[in-house]
Amino acid sequence: MLSLLLLISVPILLAWLLIRLRQHSGDISHNVLFVSAHPDDELMFFGPTLLQEMRARIRPTDQHSKVHLLCLSQGDFYGDGHKRIQELTDACHYLRDYCANFSSKQNDNQIFSLKVVQDEHLPDSPGIRWSPELVRQYILDYIAAHRISKMITFDQSGVSGHSNHVSIYHSLNESIYSSVKEVWYLETVPLWRKYLSWGDLLFTGIQSLWSANWQVHLASPRDYFYLVQSLRKHKSQMLWFRYLYALSSRYMVINSLARHK
Numbered sequence: 001m002l003s004l005l006l007l008i009s010v011p012i013l014l015a016w017l018l019i020r021l022r023q024h025s026g027d028i029s030h031n032v033l034f035v036s037a038h039p040d041d042e043l044m045f046f047g048p049t050l051l052q053e054m055r056a057r058i059r060p061t062d063q064h065s066k067v068h069l070l071c072l073s074q075g076d077f078y079g080d081g082h083k084r085i086q087e088l089t090d091a092c093h094y095l096r097d098y099c100a101n102f103s104s105k106q107n108d109n110q111i112f113s114l115k116v117v118q119d120e121h122l123p124d125s126p127g128i129r130w131s132p133e134l135v136r137q138y139i140l141d142y143i144a145a146h147r148i149s150k151m152i153t154f155d156q157s158g159v160s161g162h163s164n165h166v167s168i169y170h171s172l173n174e175s176i177y178s179s180v181k182e183v184w185y186l187e188t189v190p191l192w193r194k195y196l197s198w199g200d201l202l203f204t205g206i207q208s209l210w211s212a213n214w215q216v217h218l219a220s221p222r223d224y225f226y227l228v229q230s231l232r233k234h235k236s237q238m239l240w241f242r243y244l245y246a247l248s249s250r251y252m253v254i255n256s257l258a259r260h261k
């Protein structure tokens, strides 16, 4: 029993050390924009990254940069879109409060802004590709209005392959790449790694050995607890399989991001 435990824990510990070397804790010189498709994407997929970017801005500095979230639909697939904007606001504010409560010094500046797009041409549906021009226009307008210099969004596989997620990736073109300094994609891992939770530290650690222009955001056990509490603010969405997801998904605890070249 003990040897089995060692057999599992030693490689994970080593991988964790490797990942620590590549770990990123938010770059406050940028106004950072997360672009998601539905309320709850920000916690189901981008949680560890969102948390680090918020936490980095809680402490007072000369830099007044913010974390922004642009959510491109209100998530109306099951007809409960009207509740979901408030749930999204509650969830993000809860996460921000968690960061603030565990920090000794707090910033008086607003560190977080949220916009939810309500456009009938961007319906929440796993089978519908959104118009790249329309998505791009919303992103470009937001970037210009809020002086965004770093953007984080889905990669070409969109974590789950959801058409709406993938549409965001396909809307990006030179006009976006040239209007911000950095674009980062949340890396989609193969399905066999998706539900390993912390166990995926091992494979993320191995991957870190050859990945360039790449960074990792890790949640601590306490962070993870509060990420789940934040996710639970999406009350209308918390069916049993969401709890299963929160328990097992690697994206709840580990995010790896690749930089657009």
Ligand SMILES: *[C@@H]1O[C@H](CO)[C@@H](O)[C@H](O)[C@H]1NC(C)=O
Pocket (backbone or CB within 6 Å): 094, 095, 097, 098, 101
């Ligand atoms: C943060 O602290 C406030 C005031 O003490 C409390 O009401 C709130 O529940 C805390 N939030 C979190 C997420 O810990």
Ligand SMILES: *[C@@H]1O[C@H](CO)[C@@H](O)[C@H](O)[C@H]1NC(C)=O
Pocket (backbone or CB within 6 Å): 133, 136, 137, 173, 174, 175
């Ligand atoms: C990139 O997007 C801009 C703004 O929507 C558009 O005018 C331009 O034609 C696009 N470029 C390409 C190569 O699609």
